[in-house]
Amino acid sequence: MKVLAAMSGGVDSSVAAARAVDAGHEVVGVHLALSAQPGTLRTGARGCCTKEDAADARRVADVIDIPFYVWDFAQQFTADVVDDFVAEYAAGRTPNPCLRCNERIKFTALLDRACALGFDAVCTGHYARLCNGVLRRAMDAGKDQSYVLAGLTADQLAHALFPLGDTAKAEIRVEATRRGLAVADKPDSHDICFIPSGDTRAFLADRLGSRPGELVDEETGEVLGHHHGVHGFTVGQRRGLGLQKPAPDGRPRFVLGLQAGTGTVRVGPAQRLDIGMIEADRPVWTAGAPDGPVACVAQVRAHGGCVSAVAEAVNGRMLVRLREPLRGVALGQAVALYRPDADGDVVLGSATITATR
Numbered sequence: 410m411k412v413l414a415a416m417s418g419g420v421d422s423s424v425a426a427a428r429a430v431d432a433g434h435e436v437v438g439v440h441l442a443l444s445a446q447p448g449t450l451r452t453g454a455r456g457c458c459t460k461e462d463a464a465d466a467r468r469v470a471d472v473i474d475i476p477f478y479v480w481d482f483a484q485q486f487t488a489d490v491v492d493d494f495v496a497e498y499a500a501g502r503t504p505n506p507c508l509r510c511n512e513r514i515k516f517t518a519l520l521d522r523a524c525a526l527g528f529d530a531v532c533t534g535h536y537a538r539l540c541n542g543v544l545r546r547a548m549d550a551g552k553d554q555s556y557v558l559a560g561l562t563a564d565q566l567a568h569a570l571f572p573l574g575d576t577a578k579a580e581i582r583v584e585a586t587r588r589g590l591a592v593a594d595k596p597d598s599h600d601i602c603f604i605p606s607g608d609t610r611a612f613l614a615d616r617l618g619s620r621p622g623e624l625v626d627e628e629t630g631e632v633l634g635h636h637h638g639v640h641g642f643t644v645g646q647r648r649g650l651g652l653q654k655p656a657p658d659g660r661p662r663f664v665l666g667l668q669a670g671t672g673t674v675r676v677g678p679a680q681r682l683d684i685g686m687i688e689a690d691r692p693v694w695t696a697g698a699p700d701g702p703v704a705c706v707a708q709v710r711a712h713g714g715c716v717s718a719v720a721e722a723v724n725g726r727m728l729v730r731l732r733e734p735l736r737g738v739a740l741g742q743a744v745a746l747y748r749p750d751a752d753g754d755v756v757l758g759s760a761t762i763t764a765t766r
Contacts, residue, residue: 421536425572441519465591480519489509490509500669625674692727706747
């Protein structure tokens with residue numbers, strides 16, 4: 410096959426590209442320039458997409474002997490990922506930008522361009538497995554990224570390659586060393602790539618300014634404090650609330666809900682965070698929508714938040730009934746569904762959470 414390898418400049422995408430070459434594919438490497446003003450130097454694991462990352466990707470392409478290009482996706486990334494991220498927080502929701510990037514950039518914009526140029530597939534360094542078009546969890550549970558890929562359609566998955574899904578991360582670094590790749594010991598990026606400082610609240614405040622509101626006790630309606638915008642909070646948050654009065658029982662309060670229209674942040678005890686039902690829109694059913702209720706495992710965070718559930722398609726939406734409570738589920742997050750399987754959990758689909766109860 411003719412394969413376009415998305416190369417971020419990190420160890421994972423570098424080894425993925427090398428494995429695609431070993432598999433006999435005709436591989437071309439491409440680095441996505443996602444920032445209009447990329448930084449010159451990378452600091453530890455803060456962010457990515459710097460000039461240094463592009464240079465690292467180019468050096469790897471030279472070592473594995475494949476053509477290499479840099480494609481400018483900065484304008485589309487800003488509109489589809491960064492602006493979406495800011496707008497979601499302004500609306501009182503908590504988005505996952507990595508999921509949105511995979512959905513709109515790597516497997517829509519990039520894949521569309523790749524197919525238009527005659528490529529058969531896009532190869533990435535995600536930790537997930539594809540078996541006959543079926544998306545499964547990675548073998549390395551600690552690195553599994555199937556959650557942020559669960560929103561891909563069956564057609565997109567048919568044009569994707571994830572060569573790392575059957576390997577532990579530690580082994581990938583060993584392999585990179587054996588191959589002579591200079592990125593073998595490069596730190597992973599653990600932050601939102603367009604917020605290299607790691608300070609999400611400051612990033613949002615800079616773009617949204619001050620939008621004052623009240624912190625209100627969910628149970629009594631008492632005003633417990635004031636804030637500069639619901640974008641500074643997320644459901645389940647405990648620290649940094651700025652409450653002016655402790656709870657009568659002395660226990661901590663948590664953010665229970667956000668109302669962007671009134672600027673109200675509702676707070677209360679931890680047990681009020683428990684939910685048993687999820688409603689979600691824009692569902693993607695990778696193998697087609699089920700005819701009726703289907704037993705599954707629901708996951709609401711990239712690493713964790715998994716419980717047994719029953720899901721069904723209802724009027725173009727996804728309804729998920731949890732068999733045990735989940736705590737701290739925020740609107741705007743994705744819920745991914747899995748079917749337990751002897752060969753590894755199979756992804757059934759994903760949707761964006763719009764309501765919980």
